[in-house]
Amino acid sequence: MTYCVGLKLDRGLVFAADTRTNAGVDNIATFKKLKIWEKPGERVFALMSSGNLAITQSVVSILSEQIASHSNKGPTLMSVDTLFQAARVVGSAVREVRALDGEALAASAENFYVTFIFGGQIMGEEPRLFQIYSAGNFIEATDDTMFFQIGEHKYGKPILDRVTRHDMRLGEAAKMALLSFDSTLRSNLSVGMPIDLLLYNTDSFSAERQKRISRDDPYFQELSAGWSNALRKAFTEIDEFEI
Template sequence: MTYCVALRLDRGLVFAADTRTNAGVDNIAQYRKLHFWRQPGDRVVVLLSAGNLAITQSVVSYLNEQLATPDASTPTLFTVPSMYRAARLVGETVREVRRQDGAALEMTKAGFSASFILGGQIGTERPRLFQIYSEGNFIEATDDTPFLQIGEHKYGKPILDRVARPEMRLGEAAKLILLSFDSTLRSNLSVGMPLDILIYERDTLDVRREKRIEQDDEYFRKLSMAWSDALRTAFASIDEFKI
């Protein structure tokens, strides 16, 4: 499995994904699940993927093939006029993969399982964020719910529910996302390092801040220790329950 999360903020977008895939306890590997496309000055499109690796790789390959062999009659991530249209394009691509492989996969225990988070900015449009389901339909992040998660999201969700807000600074949001990952990594072995993180600043229309966080990353180690200490201190400061 995997864990991916993204935040839509007034100042831009923050994306993160782990890299672990597993088909049993003795078959663990690393694959990149954060993908992006850019035309500096025009658009940035970022895609996070979770679920069956063969399906998600097929979707990304279709999108790349459309860009490699452009056809005026077929929209691509570089020609769609808005992020909404980009979300529709990814959804249609998911449906195309389902048409080809869905019947065979539905006959197995795994079934057709894939989900995506798509975000970015095209032209002067405000940055937008969408969650795309295995059926190809999607929802959009709002000011009331500025974050989206896919994969093993339950362990990292509580802190996002309490802290995430649209007016956050980008670095502050990145810290929040990494704390969400810290909780997930401690509770679920199917999510693992390294982590890929991308910070997009609104209206730059380029990718300037991207990093892979390895197991020995000094900032992540200090963040994890500081969060553990802060939780213990907060717990100790609350009055005991009495009957």
């Protein structure tokens, strides 16, 4: 499985993705699921993926080849004017992969299943965040729903539901996302470290605030231990149930 979270806040966007892929429980590998494209000073995109790895890698390759190709005449992430158009470019790439591989997958009784969180900013617009489905269609985050999760989303949802505020600092939101990962990692083997993080500040048009967080990262270790202690302390401070 996978776990990815994307947040759209007043100050920008936060992306966090695990790196575990597995075909069954006995075939586990590490793949980066957070792909970034940028033209510094003008546009930044981040794409996080869940689902069939062959499909998600093909989508990423198609999007990158479109940008690199000189003969490509269609819209690309680097040529579109809005994030909405960019999300349509991603959706079209999903449909292209389905056209290429869908029938063969069906013949092997494999579902064509992928989900993406896609966001970023193009000069002239606010940052935007989308969730893109297997059909290539998508929804956009709003002030009411400030985050999207894909993959194993349930373990880490309670902390996001409780703590997310639109006026959070990005470092605060990253801390929250890492706690959401910590809960998921403890309870589900199909989600694994390292975690790739991107903090995108509105109007920075730069993806420089990136970090890969490994299991022995001192900040993550402190956060994980501190949270456990705090939870246990909070737990003891609540009265016991009595009948």
